[in-house]
Amino acid sequence: MTAFADSTGAAVDADGIDAEAALEHKERVGSVGEADAAAALGADYDCLVEATPTTLGDAHPGFEHVEAALERDRHVVLANKGPVAERYDDVMALADAGAGEVRFEATVGGAIPVIATIEGMDPSHVTAARGVLNGTANFVLSRMAAEGLGYEHVLAEAQDLGVAEADPTFDVDGTDAALKCAILANVLHGGGYSLDDVDVQGIRDVPSSALELAAEDGRTVRLIGEVTADGDVRVGPRLVTEHDTLAVTGTQNIVQLETTNAGRLNISGRGAGGPETASAVLADVGRLPER
Ligand SMILES: NC(=O)C1=CN([C@@H]2O[C@H](COP(=O)(O)OP(=O)(O)OC[C@H]3O[C@@H](n4cnc5c(N)ncnc54)[C@H](OP(=O)(O)O)[C@@H]3O)[C@@H](O)[C@H]2O)C=CC1
Numbered sequence: 001m002t003a004f005a006d007s008t009g010a011a012v013d014a015d016g017i018d019a020e021a022a023l024e025h026k027e028r029v030g031s032v033g034e035a036d037a038a039a040a041l042g043a044d045y046d047c048l049v050e051a052t053p054t055t056l057g058d059a060h061p062g063f064e065h066v067e068a069a070l071e072r073d074r075h076v077v078l079a080n081k082g083p084v085a086e087r088y089d090d091v092m093a094l095a096d097a098g099a100g101e102v103r104f105e106a107t108v109g110g111a112i113p114v115i116a117t118i119e120g121m122d123p124s125h126v127t128a129a130r131g132v133l134n135g136t137a138n139f140v141l142s143r144m145a146a147e148g149l150g151y152e153h154v155l156a157e158a159q160d161l162g163v164a165e166a167d168p169t170f171d172v173d174g175t176d177a178a179l180k181c182a183i184l185a186n187v188l189h190g191g192g193y194s195l196d197d198v199d200v201q202g203i204r205d206v207p208s209s210a211l212e213l214a215a216e217d218g219r220t221v222r223l224i225g226e227v228t229a230d231g232d233v234r235v236g237p238r239l240v241t242e243h244d245t246l247a248v249t250g251t252q253n254i255v256q257l258e259t260t261n262a263g264r265l266n267i268s269g270r271g272a273g274g275p276e277t278a279s280a281v282l283a284d285v286g287r288l289p290e291r
Protein backbone atom coordinates (compact mmCIF):
# COMPACT_ATOMS: atom_id res chain seq x y z
CA MET A 1 0.00 0.00 0.00
CA THR A 2 1.54 3.30 -1.12
CA ALA A 3 -1.17 5.76 -0.03
CA PHE A 4 -3.93 5.82 2.57
CA ALA A 5 -6.37 8.71 3.06
CA ASP A 6 -9.25 9.72 5.28
CA SER A 7 -11.31 12.91 5.25
CA THR A 8 -8.63 15.14 6.75
CA GLY A 9 -5.24 13.73 5.79
CA ALA A 10 -3.17 11.07 4.08
CA ALA A 11 -0.10 8.90 4.47
CA VAL A 12 1.82 8.64 1.18
CA ASP A 13 5.03 6.68 0.61
CA ALA A 14 6.03 5.02 -2.68
CA ASP A 15 8.13 2.52 -0.67
CA GLY A 16 5.08 1.30 1.24
CA ILE A 17 3.05 2.43 4.24
CA ASP A 18 3.07 0.82 7.65
CA ALA A 19 -0.71 0.38 8.06
CA GLU A 20 -0.47 -0.19 11.82
CA ALA A 21 1.48 3.06 12.24
CA ALA A 22 -1.04 4.97 10.08
CA LEU A 23 -3.94 3.64 12.17
CA GLU A 24 -2.11 4.49 15.37
CA HIS A 25 -1.58 8.01 13.97
CA LYS A 26 -5.32 8.24 13.33
CA GLU A 27 -6.07 7.15 16.92
CA ARG A 28 -3.73 9.76 18.30
CA VAL A 29 -4.14 12.71 15.92
CA GLY A 30 -7.46 12.02 14.18
CA SER A 31 -6.02 11.38 10.72
CA VAL A 32 -3.95 8.61 9.09
CA GLY A 33 -1.13 10.97 8.12
CA GLU A 34 0.19 14.50 7.77
CA ALA A 35 -0.15 14.81 3.96
CA ASP A 36 -3.10 16.52 2.32
CA ALA A 37 -6.00 14.03 1.75
CA ALA A 38 -5.92 14.79 -2.00
CA ALA A 39 -2.22 13.81 -2.19
CA ALA A 40 -3.23 10.12 -2.11
CA LEU A 41 -4.88 10.50 -5.53
CA GLY A 42 -1.60 11.50 -7.15
CA ALA A 43 0.40 8.73 -5.48
CA ASP A 44 2.17 5.86 -7.22
CA TYR A 45 -0.35 2.99 -7.15
CA ASP A 46 -1.87 0.26 -9.36
CA CYS A 47 -5.34 0.13 -7.83
CA LEU A 48 -7.45 2.70 -5.99
CA VAL A 49 -9.77 1.26 -3.32
CA GLU A 50 -12.66 3.71 -2.90
CA ALA A 51 -14.45 3.38 0.47
CA THR A 52 -15.66 6.88 1.28
CA PRO A 53 -19.29 7.24 2.44
CA THR A 54 -21.94 6.44 -0.17
CA THR A 55 -23.65 9.62 -1.38
CA LEU A 56 -26.50 10.20 -3.80
CA GLY A 57 -26.84 12.09 -7.09
CA ASP A 58 -23.37 13.08 -8.26
CA ALA A 59 -21.82 10.47 -5.88
CA HIS A 60 -19.33 13.05 -4.56
CA PRO A 61 -16.49 12.59 -3.59
CA GLY A 62 -16.33 8.92 -4.64
CA PHE A 63 -16.97 9.57 -8.32
CA GLU A 64 -14.15 12.15 -8.57
CA HIS A 65 -11.75 9.67 -6.93
CA VAL A 66 -12.75 6.98 -9.44
CA GLU A 67 -12.39 9.46 -12.30
CA ALA A 68 -8.90 10.52 -11.14
CA ALA A 69 -7.73 6.90 -11.03
CA LEU A 70 -9.26 5.82 -14.37
CA GLU A 71 -7.90 8.90 -16.14
CA ARG A 72 -4.44 7.70 -15.02
CA ASP A 73 -5.20 4.17 -16.34
CA ARG A 74 -5.29 2.79 -12.78
CA HIS A 75 -7.67 0.04 -11.63
CA VAL A 76 -10.50 0.84 -9.20
CA VAL A 77 -12.16 -1.36 -6.57
CA LEU A 78 -15.23 0.09 -4.90
CA ALA A 79 -16.94 -0.51 -1.56
CA ASN A 80 -18.73 2.83 -2.06
CA LYS A 81 -22.02 2.19 -3.88
CA GLY A 82 -22.59 5.75 -5.11
CA PRO A 83 -20.49 5.75 -8.29
CA VAL A 84 -21.87 2.43 -9.64
CA ALA A 85 -25.46 2.98 -8.46
CA GLU A 86 -25.84 6.65 -9.42
CA ARG A 87 -23.27 7.12 -12.23
CA TYR A 88 -22.67 3.65 -13.64
CA ASP A 89 -22.66 4.76 -17.28
CA ASP A 90 -20.16 7.58 -16.57
CA VAL A 91 -17.87 5.20 -14.67
CA MET A 92 -17.96 2.57 -17.41
CA ALA A 93 -17.34 5.19 -20.12
CA LEU A 94 -14.21 6.29 -18.24
CA ALA A 95 -13.09 2.68 -17.85
CA ASP A 96 -13.71 1.95 -21.55
CA ALA A 97 -11.63 4.99 -22.53
CA GLY A 98 -8.54 3.79 -20.65
CA ALA A 99 -6.65 0.75 -19.42
CA GLY A 100 -8.04 0.59 -15.86
CA GLU A 101 -10.71 -1.91 -14.77
CA VAL A 102 -13.50 -1.25 -12.28
CA ARG A 103 -14.70 -3.91 -9.82
CA PHE A 104 -17.34 -3.53 -7.09
CA GLU A 105 -18.14 -6.87 -5.42
CA ALA A 106 -18.29 -5.27 -1.94
CA THR A 107 -21.09 -2.91 -2.96
CA VAL A 108 -23.73 -5.69 -3.04
CA GLY A 109 -24.07 -8.33 -0.33
CA GLY A 110 -20.88 -7.65 1.67
CA ALA A 111 -18.73 -10.80 1.73
CA ILE A 112 -21.00 -12.90 -0.49
CA PRO A 113 -19.93 -13.18 -4.15
CA VAL A 114 -23.00 -11.79 -5.91
CA ILE A 115 -21.38 -9.86 -8.76
CA ALA A 116 -18.79 -12.59 -9.38
CA THR A 117 -21.58 -15.19 -9.59
CA ILE A 118 -23.51 -13.09 -12.12
CA GLU A 119 -20.31 -12.58 -14.13
CA GLY A 120 -19.61 -16.31 -13.95
CA MET A 121 -23.10 -17.16 -15.22
CA ASP A 122 -22.96 -14.31 -17.81
CA PRO A 123 -25.48 -11.51 -17.08
CA SER A 124 -27.51 -12.43 -20.17
CA HIS A 125 -28.34 -15.77 -18.48
CA VAL A 126 -29.69 -14.11 -15.32
CA THR A 127 -33.28 -13.01 -15.85
CA ALA A 128 -34.14 -11.59 -12.41
CA ALA A 129 -32.71 -11.01 -8.94
CA ARG A 130 -34.29 -10.50 -5.53
CA GLY A 131 -33.22 -10.67 -1.95
CA VAL A 132 -32.44 -9.20 1.42
CA LEU A 133 -29.75 -6.66 0.67
CA ASN A 134 -29.50 -4.51 3.77
CA GLY A 135 -27.96 -6.03 6.89
CA THR A 136 -28.98 -3.17 9.17
CA ALA A 137 -32.68 -3.30 8.25
CA ASN A 138 -32.63 -7.10 8.50
CA PHE A 139 -30.94 -6.94 11.92
CA VAL A 140 -33.56 -4.42 13.09
CA LEU A 141 -36.51 -6.47 11.78
CA SER A 142 -35.24 -9.79 13.14
CA ARG A 143 -34.32 -8.35 16.56
CA MET A 144 -37.67 -6.56 16.83
CA ALA A 145 -39.51 -9.81 15.98
CA ALA A 146 -37.41 -12.08 18.23
CA GLU A 147 -37.03 -9.85 21.28
CA GLY A 148 -39.98 -7.48 20.99
CA LEU A 149 -37.47 -4.63 21.25
CA GLY A 150 -38.17 -1.07 20.10
CA TYR A 151 -36.93 0.26 16.78
CA GLU A 152 -34.57 2.99 18.10
CA HIS A 153 -32.87 0.62 20.57
CA VAL A 154 -32.21 -2.01 17.90
CA LEU A 155 -30.92 0.52 15.37
CA ALA A 156 -28.38 1.74 17.94
CA GLU A 157 -27.18 -1.89 18.30
CA ALA A 158 -26.71 -2.14 14.51
CA GLN A 159 -24.69 1.09 14.56
CA ASP A 160 -22.45 -0.37 17.28
CA LEU A 161 -21.80 -3.41 15.07
CA GLY A 162 -20.41 -1.10 12.34
CA VAL A 163 -22.91 -2.24 9.71
CA ALA A 164 -25.11 0.86 9.49
CA GLU A 165 -24.30 3.59 6.97
CA ALA A 166 -22.77 6.89 8.16
CA ASP A 167 -26.34 8.17 7.76
CA PRO A 168 -28.49 5.24 9.05
CA THR A 169 -31.65 6.63 7.44
CA PHE A 170 -30.11 5.16 4.24
CA ASP A 171 -30.60 1.72 5.78
CA VAL A 172 -34.04 2.02 7.36
CA ASP A 173 -35.59 4.07 4.56
CA GLY A 174 -34.60 1.44 1.98
CA THR A 175 -32.15 3.73 0.15
CA ASP A 176 -29.13 1.44 0.64
CA ALA A 177 -31.04 -1.64 -0.60
CA ALA A 178 -32.32 0.44 -3.52
CA LEU A 179 -28.78 1.48 -4.48
CA LYS A 180 -27.74 -2.19 -4.42
CA CYS A 181 -30.71 -3.07 -6.63
CA ALA A 182 -29.74 -0.28 -9.05
CA ILE A 183 -26.23 -1.78 -9.17
CA LEU A 184 -27.64 -5.26 -9.85
CA ALA A 185 -29.91 -3.83 -12.57
CA ASN A 186 -26.89 -2.08 -14.13
CA VAL A 187 -24.93 -5.35 -14.15
CA LEU A 188 -27.85 -7.37 -15.55
CA HIS A 189 -28.86 -4.81 -18.18
CA GLY A 190 -25.52 -3.19 -19.05
CA GLY A 191 -26.27 0.15 -17.36
CA GLY A 192 -28.96 2.81 -17.48
CA TYR A 193 -30.18 2.60 -13.86
CA SER A 194 -29.89 4.91 -10.85
CA LEU A 195 -31.79 5.39 -7.59
CA ASP A 196 -34.43 7.41 -9.48
CA ASP A 197 -35.46 4.20 -11.28
CA VAL A 198 -36.21 2.32 -8.05
CA ASP A 199 -39.60 2.25 -6.32
CA VAL A 200 -38.52 2.43 -2.65
CA GLN A 201 -40.29 1.89 0.66
CA GLY A 202 -38.38 1.44 3.94
CA ILE A 203 -39.10 -0.24 7.28
CA ARG A 204 -39.57 2.83 9.45
CA ASP A 205 -43.35 2.45 9.37
CA VAL A 206 -43.36 -1.27 10.22
CA PRO A 207 -44.65 -1.36 13.84
CA SER A 208 -43.66 -4.17 16.23
CA SER A 209 -47.39 -5.02 16.38
CA ALA A 210 -47.24 -5.95 12.65
CA LEU A 211 -44.36 -8.32 13.37
CA GLU A 212 -46.28 -9.86 16.29
CA LEU A 213 -49.38 -10.32 14.12
CA ALA A 214 -47.32 -11.90 11.32
CA ALA A 215 -45.65 -14.29 13.82
CA GLU A 216 -49.07 -15.60 14.96
CA ASP A 217 -49.50 -16.76 11.38
CA GLY A 218 -45.98 -18.28 11.02
CA ARG A 219 -44.79 -15.33 8.99
CA THR A 220 -42.39 -12.44 9.34
CA VAL A 221 -41.42 -9.25 7.51
CA ARG A 222 -38.29 -8.77 5.43
CA LEU A 223 -37.07 -5.77 3.41
CA ILE A 224 -36.91 -7.29 -0.07
CA GLY A 225 -35.26 -5.70 -3.09
CA GLU A 226 -35.85 -6.99 -6.59
CA VAL A 227 -34.94 -6.53 -10.22
CA THR A 228 -37.77 -8.16 -12.16
CA ALA A 229 -37.57 -9.97 -15.49
CA ASP A 230 -39.24 -6.88 -17.03
CA GLY A 231 -36.43 -4.68 -15.74
CA ASP A 232 -38.50 -3.03 -12.98
CA VAL A 233 -36.64 -2.34 -9.74
CA ARG A 234 -38.31 -2.06 -6.31
CA VAL A 235 -37.61 -2.31 -2.59
CA GLY A 236 -40.10 -2.68 0.24
CA PRO A 237 -41.17 -4.64 3.33
CA ARG A 238 -42.79 -7.96 2.37
CA LEU A 239 -44.45 -10.73 4.34
CA VAL A 240 -42.59 -14.05 4.06
CA THR A 241 -43.08 -17.33 5.91
CA GLU A 242 -40.68 -17.84 8.82
CA HIS A 243 -39.06 -20.79 6.99
CA ASP A 244 -38.81 -19.05 3.61
CA THR A 245 -35.30 -18.98 2.13
CA LEU A 246 -35.59 -15.20 2.15
CA ALA A 247 -36.18 -15.10 5.94
CA VAL A 248 -32.47 -14.77 6.83
CA THR A 249 -31.70 -13.34 10.27
CA GLY A 250 -29.39 -10.72 11.77
CA THR A 251 -27.05 -8.97 9.36
CA GLN A 252 -27.22 -11.87 6.88
CA ASN A 253 -28.07 -11.10 3.26
CA ILE A 254 -29.51 -13.40 0.64
CA VAL A 255 -29.69 -12.98 -3.12
CA GLN A 256 -31.84 -15.18 -5.34
CA LEU A 257 -30.85 -15.21 -9.01
CA GLU A 258 -33.26 -16.58 -11.60
CA THR A 259 -31.11 -18.08 -14.32
CA THR A 260 -31.90 -19.67 -17.67
CA ASN A 261 -29.56 -22.64 -17.23
CA ALA A 262 -29.22 -23.29 -13.50
CA GLY A 263 -32.74 -22.35 -12.36
CA ARG A 264 -32.87 -20.44 -9.06
CA LEU A 265 -29.56 -19.81 -7.28
CA ASN A 266 -29.65 -18.80 -3.60
CA ILE A 267 -26.52 -17.11 -2.29
CA SER A 268 -26.55 -16.09 1.36
CA GLY A 269 -24.01 -15.02 3.92
CA ARG A 270 -22.66 -12.06 5.84
CA GLY A 271 -23.84 -8.99 4.01
CA ALA A 272 -22.24 -6.22 6.04
CA GLY A 273 -19.44 -5.43 8.49
CA GLY A 274 -15.81 -4.34 8.28
CA PRO A 275 -13.97 -7.68 7.79
CA GLU A 276 -16.74 -8.97 5.50
CA THR A 277 -16.54 -5.91 3.26
CA ALA A 278 -12.73 -5.95 3.30
CA SER A 279 -12.78 -9.62 2.16
CA ALA A 280 -14.86 -8.68 -0.90
CA VAL A 281 -12.56 -5.75 -1.68
CA LEU A 282 -9.48 -7.98 -1.48
CA ALA A 283 -11.16 -10.66 -3.62
CA ASP A 284 -11.72 -7.98 -6.28
CA VAL A 285 -8.11 -6.82 -6.05
CA GLY A 286 -7.10 -10.44 -6.68
CA ARG A 287 -9.30 -10.56 -9.81
CA LEU A 288 -7.58 -7.57 -11.45
CA PRO A 289 -5.15 -8.07 -14.31
CA GLU A 290 -1.51 -7.04 -13.79
CA ARG A 291 -0.81 -3.51 -14.95
N1 LIG B 1 -19.70 -1.08 6.63
C1 LIG B 1 -20.22 -1.99 5.81
O1 LIG B 1 -20.70 -3.06 6.25
C2 LIG B 1 -20.22 -1.76 4.34
C3 LIG B 1 -19.91 -0.53 3.79
N2 LIG B 1 -19.96 -0.33 2.44
C4 LIG B 1 -19.65 0.98 1.89
O2 LIG B 1 -18.24 1.21 2.11
C5 LIG B 1 -18.03 2.60 2.34
C6 LIG B 1 -17.30 2.76 3.67
O3 LIG B 1 -18.12 2.23 4.69
P1 LIG B 1 -17.69 2.39 6.23
O4 LIG B 1 -16.25 2.08 6.38
O5 LIG B 1 -18.68 1.63 7.01
O6 LIG B 1 -17.92 3.95 6.39
P2 LIG B 1 -17.31 4.97 7.46
O7 LIG B 1 -18.23 6.14 7.45
O8 LIG B 1 -17.02 4.25 8.74
O9 LIG B 1 -15.89 5.36 6.84
C7 LIG B 1 -15.77 6.20 5.74
C8 LIG B 1 -14.34 6.66 5.63
O10 LIG B 1 -14.21 7.52 4.51
C9 LIG B 1 -13.37 8.61 4.89
N3 LIG B 1 -13.62 9.77 4.05
C10 LIG B 1 -14.70 10.56 4.02
N4 LIG B 1 -14.55 11.52 3.07
C11 LIG B 1 -13.34 11.33 2.52
C12 LIG B 1 -12.59 12.00 1.51
N5 LIG B 1 -13.08 13.07 0.88
N6 LIG B 1 -11.36 11.53 1.18
C13 LIG B 1 -10.84 10.44 1.80
N7 LIG B 1 -11.51 9.76 2.77
C14 LIG B 1 -12.73 10.22 3.12
C15 LIG B 1 -13.73 8.85 6.33
O11 LIG B 1 -12.70 9.60 6.97
P3 LIG B 1 -12.77 10.06 8.52
O12 LIG B 1 -12.35 8.84 9.30
O13 LIG B 1 -11.79 11.15 8.56
O14 LIG B 1 -14.19 10.47 8.77
C16 LIG B 1 -13.83 7.42 6.86
O15 LIG B 1 -12.57 6.92 7.22
C17 LIG B 1 -19.40 3.29 2.29
O16 LIG B 1 -19.58 3.82 1.02
C18 LIG B 1 -20.38 2.13 2.54
O17 LIG B 1 -21.62 2.34 1.91
C19 LIG B 1 -20.22 -1.35 1.56
C20 LIG B 1 -20.49 -2.60 2.03
C21 LIG B 1 -20.57 -2.90 3.45
Ligand SMILES: N[C@@H](CCO)C(=O)O
Nearest residue numbers: 134135136163165272
Ligand atom coordinates in the same frame (compact mmCIF):
# COMPACT_ATOMS: atom_id res chain seq x y z
N1 LIG C 1 -25.25 -0.43 5.68
C1 LIG C 1 -25.17 -1.56 4.82
C2 LIG C 1 -23.74 -2.00 4.70
C3 LIG C 1 -23.51 -3.00 3.62
O1 LIG C 1 -23.62 -2.42 2.35
C4 LIG C 1 -26.03 -2.68 5.38
O2 LIG C 1 -26.52 -2.54 6.51
O3 LIG C 1 -26.26 -3.66 4.69
